[in-house]
Amino acid sequence: MSMQAVIEEKLSQQIHPAHLQVINESDNHNVPPGSESHFKVVIVADSFDGKPLIARHRMINEVLAEELQNKIHALALHTYAPDEWQETGQAPDSPPCHGGGK
Numbered sequence: 001m002s003m004q005a006v007i008e009e010k011l012s013q014q015i016h017p018a019h020l021q022v023i024n025e026s027d028n029h030n031v032p033p034g035s036e037s038h039f040k041v042v043i044v045a046d047s048f049d050g051k052p053l054i055a056r057h058r059m060i061n062e063v064l065a066e067e068l069q070n071k072i073h074a075l076a077l078h079t080y081a082p083d084e085w086q087e088t089g090q091a092p093d094s095p096p097c098h099g100g101g102k
Contacts, residue, residue: 003036
């Protein structure tokens with residue numbers, strides 16, 4: 001199973017999001033072709049309602065603890081309660097990578 005699929009499955013099973021996007025952004029970085037090391041997660045969940053950003057990120061980090069220790073180099077998190085998502089409807093674009101000679 002790909003790392004992207006693992007992330008999607010774990011977050012779906014444990015956070016129960018209303019909306020989930022897991023985007024492999026590894027090709028934007030100086031890594032070998034086919035790498036799965038840099039991800040962007042856009043997640044909307046009722047469980048984020050009333051929680052500060054740091055608590056939301058800790059929830060995600062707890063779910064993905066094993067992957068963050070050994071397999072994922074970078075994880076951009078965009079966490080929204082349903083009413084926040086309704087206001088914005090999209091996460092910001094990721095900045096371009098300036099490291100690694102690209």
